[in-house]
Amino acid sequence: MADSGANNKKKPRLIQGNEACAYGALYAGCRFYAGYPITPSSEIMEIMSRELPKIGGVFIQMEDEIASISAVIGAAWAGAKAMAATSGPGFSLMQEGIGYAAITETPCVIVDSQRWGPSTGQPTKTAQGDVMQAIWGTHGDHPVIVLTASHVREVFEMTVTAFNYAEQYRVPVILLLDEVLSHMRENVFIPEPGEIEIIERKRPPSLSDFRPFKDLSFLPFGDGARFNVTGMAHDEWGFPAQGQEAERQLRRIIDKIHVDVESLALFDETYLDDADSVIASYGITSRAAESAVEQLRAEGLRIGFLNLKTLWPFPDFLFERLPAHIEYILVPELNLGQLVREVRRAVQGQRGQSLRVEHLGRVDGSLITPQQIIETVHAFTGSRISTEGAPRC
Amino acid sequence: MLKEPYQEYLRSDELPSVWCPGCGNGVIVKALVNAIDSLKLKKDDVVVVGGIGCSGRTPFILDFNTMHTTHGRALAFATGIKLTRPELKVIVAMGDGDASAIGGNHFIHACRRNMDLTALIFNNAIYGQTGGQLAPTTPQGKRSATSQWGSIEPNFDLCQLALGAGAGFVARTTVFDFQELKGFLERALWHKGFSVVEIMTSCPTYFGRMNDIREPYEMLHYLKDLTIPQDAAAMEEERERMRRLATGVFKDEERTEYTQLYRELCETAKAATDGSRGE
Numbered sequence: 237m238a239d240s241g242a243n244n245k246k247k248p249r250l251i252q253g254n255e256a257c258a259y260g261a262l263y264a265g266c267r268f269y270a271g272y273p274i275t276p277s278s279e280i281m282e283i284m285s286r287e288l289p290k291i292g293g294v295f296i297q298m299e300d301e302i303a304s305i306s307a308v309i310g311a312a313w314a315g316a317k318a319m320a321a322t323s324g325p326g327f328s329l330m331q332e333g334i335g336y337a338a339i340t341e342t343p344c345v346i347v348d349s350q351r352w353g354p355s356t357g358q359p360t361k362t363a364q365g366d367v368m369q370a371i372w373g374t375h376g377d378h379p380v381i382v383l384t385a386s387h388v389r390e391v392f393e394m395t396v397t398a399f400n401y402a403e404q405y406r407v408p409v410i411l412l413l414d415e416v417l418s419h420m421r422e423n424v425f426i427p428e429p430g431e432i433e434i435i436e437r438k439r440p441p442s443l444s445d446f447r448p449f450k451d452l453s454f455l456p457f458g459d460g461a462r463f464n465v466t467g468m469a470h471d472e473w474g475f476p477a478q479g480q481e482a483e484r485q486l487r488r489i490i491d492k493i494h495v496d497v498e499s500l501a502l503f504d505e506t507y508l509d510d511a512d513s514v515i516a517s518y519g520i521t522s523r524a525a526e527s528a529v530e531q532l533r534a535e536g537l538r539i540g541f542l543n544l545k546t547l548w549p550f551p552d553f554l555f556e557r558l559p560a561h562i563e564y565i566l567v568p569e570l571n572l573g574q575l576v577r578e579v580r581r582a583v584q585g586q587r588g589q590s591l592r593v594e595h596l597g598r599v600d601g602s603l604i605t606p607q608q609i610i611e612t613v614h615a616f617t618g619s620r621i622s623t624e625g626a627p628r629c
Numbered sequence: 630m631l632k633e634p635y636q637e638y639l640r641s642d643e644l645p646s647v648w649c650p651g652c653g654n655g656v657i658v659k660a661l662v663n664a665i666d667s668l669k670l671k672k673d674d675v676v677v678v679g680g681i682g683c684s685g686r687t688p689f690i691l692d693f694n695t696m697h698t699t700h701g702r703a704l705a706f707a708t709g710i711k712l713t714r715p716e717l718k719v720i721v722a723m724g725d726g727d728a729s730a731i732g733g734n735h736f737i738h739a740c741r742r743n744m745d746l747t748a749l750i751f752n753n754a755i756y757g758q759t760g761g762q763l764a765p766t767t768p769q770g771k772r773s774a775t776s777q778w779g780s781i782e783p784n785f786d787l788c789q790l791a792l793g794a795g796a797g798f799v800a801r802t803t804v805f806d807f808q809e810l811k812g813f814l815e816r817a818l819w820h821k822g823f824s825v826v827e828i829m830t831s832c833p834t835y836f837g838r839m840n841d842i843r844e845p846y847e848m849l850h851y852l853k854d855l856t857i858p859q860d861a862a863a864m865e866e867e868r869e870r871m872r873r874l875a876t877g878v879f880k881d882e883e884r885t886e887y888t889q890l891y892r893e894l895c896e897t898a899k900a901a902t903d904g905s906r907g908e
Contacts, residue, residue: 268713294712294891303705306735309680310709313696314717318709336699384738402718450855457694458717459708460673464689466697475643475689 253391253413254279254321257347258287260317260395263427265434267293268318270307271545272300272326275359276415276609277349282323301326305333305346310340313465315456317399324366325356327373334408335374336467341406341449341489343437345398348410349418350570352601361601362415362521364570370410371548377486379493380482381405381500382548384412385609386522387488388422393432394502394545400435401500405492406452412547414570416603417520447472449485450491494549502545503554507533511540511612513564516555516579517545521568521604528609537619555582558591565617568596568604592616636661638672643690647683651837653684653804653830653847654751654853658690660807661720661749664814676719678707680727682758684751684834685850687722704739707746715745715888716819725752725766729785733765740794740800743822744887745783749814750825753832761835768855774837788879791825798824800878803852804831813878829856829874 241544251259258280261269269284282296288295294311298304304320311318322330327348337344350366351395352358367499372384381401385394391413398409440446440453448455448463450472464474469482477485493500506529508514517525540562542554555565565583567576576595583591596612598604613619639662644857665675675693679685681700688695694717698706711719728736728750739746756762763773765785772779791799798820800813810828813897817824824827831848842851844898859877 268709269854270709286898289891289895290902292895292899296708296712298705298708299734302702303708303735303738306702306705307662307712310696310706310711311713312709314710314713316713333702394813455694456714457676458673458714461673462692462694464695464697466689467699468697 248425249422250421251388252279252419252421253284253388253417254349254419256388256391257321257395257411257413258283259426260392261345261399262287263392263432264396265317266319266399266601267291268308268311268316269293269295269320270298270304270311270318271320271322272304273299274323274326276351277321277323277347279418280347287492301329302332305330305337308344309333309337309340309342312344313457317343317403319345319347321349322350323351324353327366327369331374334380335376335378336607337408338374338378338380339489340465342408343402343454344408345395345402345408345415346408347395349415350412351415352599358601360415362520362570362603363599363601364414364521365574365599366412367547367571367574370412379407379490380548381407381493381546382412383409383410383476383502383546385545386416386519386543388417388420388529389543391417392424392426396432396434400433403435403437404452406454407493408552409550410622412519413606414520449472457543478552495550497551498553500546500549501551501554503540503551504543504567506541508540508542508559510538510561511559512538512561513617514540514542514558514562515568515609516542516544517565517568518547518575521570524604525568525609527606528613531606531610532613535619537613537617539613550578550582552582555579563591565591565593566596566612566616568609570598570604572597572599635659635662635666638665638692640690640692646690647686649834650681651833651848652683652829653753654687656804656807657749657751657810657828657830658687660811660814662691663811664818668818669813670718674717676710676717677722678703678710678719679722680724680732682724682726682756684722684724684727685754699831701727701730703733704732704735704746704748707751708739708744711744711746712888712891719746721748723745723748723750725750725754725764725787726756729765729787729892737794738793739789740796740823740825742887743795743797743884745821746823747817748825750827751830752787752827753830753836755832755836757832757835761839771836774835774839786874787827792880793889796825797880797884798878799880800812800825801827801829801874802828802877803856803876805849805853809876816878816881820881820883822883
C-alpha cells in the first residue's frame with residue numbers, strides 16, 4: 237500500500253472498487269486473508285497476496301471457500317484482524333462458517349461482490365441478489381451486520397467500517413459489493429494513517445476472571461486464558477448450554493447488534509423536508525437513483541432520496557420517522573424484490589394505506605438507469621415529461 | 630481417587646465426558662496428555678482443535694486453548710491459528726468422518742501444505758454421535774444403521790491417502806496398544822511439519838452392537854485382530870493383507886515446514902519493497 241498511494245497524498249488515485257476494498261482492509265489493520273479465486277472478487281485476493289507479506293501479514297489461498305472462512309475464524313481467535321472476499325457461489329459455501337462466527341462472536345469481515353445468480357449464473361454480470369442471503373443465509377437466528385457501498389471511495393471507507401464494527405461488536409460483518417462497483421475505476425484519495433479512526437478489539441480488565449462469552453471483551457489463544465470455543469450453544473465460559481441459558485445467550489448476541497441499530501445505521505438523506513415521494517436505494521443502484529432525483533427535482537417534483545449503507549440491522553427507524561407528507565416510496569434494486577420487503581415491513585402499521593411502497597427490479601445483468609427510475613416515478617405521480625431522445629432500457 | 634500425573638491437563642468440571650462406557654477415545658486422550666507431558670509443553674502454548682462427532686468432544690475436556698469447530702473443517706481452522714501464531718503447538722482431533730468424508734478435501738490439502746500441525750484421526754469406523762451410520766472407513770461387509778445388509782463400499786485407507794498427499798509423518802495404531810500409541814503421538818508431536826496418526830478406536834455402543842462385538846474387551850480384541858504390524862504385513866498373503874490394516878510408522882521424513890517458508894516469503898517481499906523504495 238505504501239508504494240501505491242500514501243506517498244502522493246495530494247493526488248487522488250484512479251483505482252478499482254476491489255483495489256479500494258483491499259487497501260481499506262489493510263488500512264483497518266487486516267493482517268490475515270484466506271480466500272479462493274472467484275469472479276468478480278479475485279482482485280481483492282490478488283492484491284492481498286501481494287501486500288500482506290510485505291508487512292508481515294498472512295495470506296493463504298485455501299482449497300475452497302469453506303476452508304477460507306474457517307481459516308479466517310481460526311486466525312481471528314489467534315488474534316488477527318481477518319477477512320475473506322468472495323462472490324455468490326463462494327458466499328453460499330461460506331454460510332456454514334458465518335454461522336460459526338456469529339455464535340462464537342468472532343470478529344471477521346466477509347466481502348461478497350455480487351454477481352447474477354443463482355448458482356453459476358452469469359459470473360461477469362452484476363446483481364444485488366445476495367441481500368437476503370447476507371442477512372439470513374446461515375441457519376438459525378444469528379447476528380450479522382451487512383454493509384454496502386455505491387462509490388469506489390465509499391468501498392474504502394465501508395471496508396474500514398466493516399472491520400471497526402466487527403471488532404467493536406465481535407460479529408461477522410458482511411460487505412456487499414457488486415460486479416460493477418468491484419471493477420469500476422474512480423478517483424480516490426487514500427486517507428493518511430490516523431485520518432479514519434480504527435477500532436481495536438476490547439481486552440478484558442483482567443485475565444483471571446475472563447469469560448470469553450460474557451460480553452464484548454476478547455482474548456486470543458495463547459494469551460494465558462485457556463478457554464473453549466464451540467459452535468454449540470454455550471455458557472459464558474464456552475461450555476455446552478441448553479434451555480434457558482442457551483436462549484439467554486442467543487438473545488444476548490442478537491441484542492448486542494439490534495440495540496445499537498441507530499448508531500450502526502449509515503445512510504444519506506436528501507430533500508426529505510418537502511418530499512411527497514422518496515427513492516430508497518442502496519449500493520450501485522444509488523448512483524442511478526441520485527441522478528434521477530436531481531433530474532426530477534429539476535422538473536419540479538418534490539422527491540426525496542434515502543441512500544442506505546447499513547442494510548442490517550435494518551434501520552426501521554428511518555422509515556418510521558418519515559414525514560407525513562410522504563405518500564410514495566420507490567425501491568429500485570437489482571433483484572426481484574429483496575430489500576423492498578424490509579422497507580414494507582418497516583412502514584407497515586405506521587401509515588397504513590396512505591403510504592405506498594413500490595419496487596423497481598432489474599435482473600438482466602445490467603444496471604438500473606436514471607431514466608427507468610424517472611419513468612417509474614412519473615407513472616405513479618401522474619407527472620409527464622417528454623421521453624423523446626432519452627435512452628430506453 | 631488416586632491422582633494421576635496427567636490430571637492437571639484435564640478440565641475436571643467437564644468430566645465425565647460424553648463418551649459411552651467402553652469407548653476407546655479416553656485411551657487416546659490419556660496417551661495424548663502423557664505425550665504432551667513428556668514433551669514439557671506449556672499448557673498456554675497448546676491449542677487443541679476438534680471437529681464434529683464423538684472425537685470432536687476432545688477439546689472440551691482438555692485444559693489447553695481449545696476449539697470445537699464445524700464438521701470436517703478442524704484442519705482449516707487450525708491452519709488459520711497456526712499461520713497467525715506459529716509459536717503455538719496446534720493439535721487437531723478429528724474423527725474418521727471429519728477426515729475422510731466431509732473434510733477429505735481439507736485433509737489432503739493439509740497433508741500437501743506441510744504446516745506444523747499434529748492431526749489425530751480417531752477412527753471408530755462408524756458415525757457414533759449420530760447413531761451408528763456408515764462411514765467411509767467402515768470395513769466392507771460390516772453393518773451400520775445405514776448399511777443394515779452389510780456395506781458394499783470399499784473402506785478408505787487413510788494412511789495411504791495421507792502418504793499420497795504428502796504428509797511427512799504418517800502412522801497408524803489402535804487403542805489396544807497404549808504404549809505404541811503414546812510413542813507414536815510423541816513422535817508426531819516432535820515432527821516439524823504435518824503429522825498424521827490414525828488411531829483405530831472402539832465403539833461397542835454402535836459398531837460393536839451392530840456387528841456382534843458387544844463387549845468393550847471384545848472390541849479391543851477385534852481391533853487387534855483387524856490390524857497387523859507393517860513388517861508382518863509385508864510377509865502375509867495378499868488376501869490376508871487385504872483384510873487387515875497395517876500398523877506402524879509408515880513415514881517420518883521432514884521437509885521445509887509451511888510457516889517457515891511463509892516467513893521467508895515475507896522477508897523476500899519486504900526486501901524487494903524496501904529495495905524499490907530506495908531507488
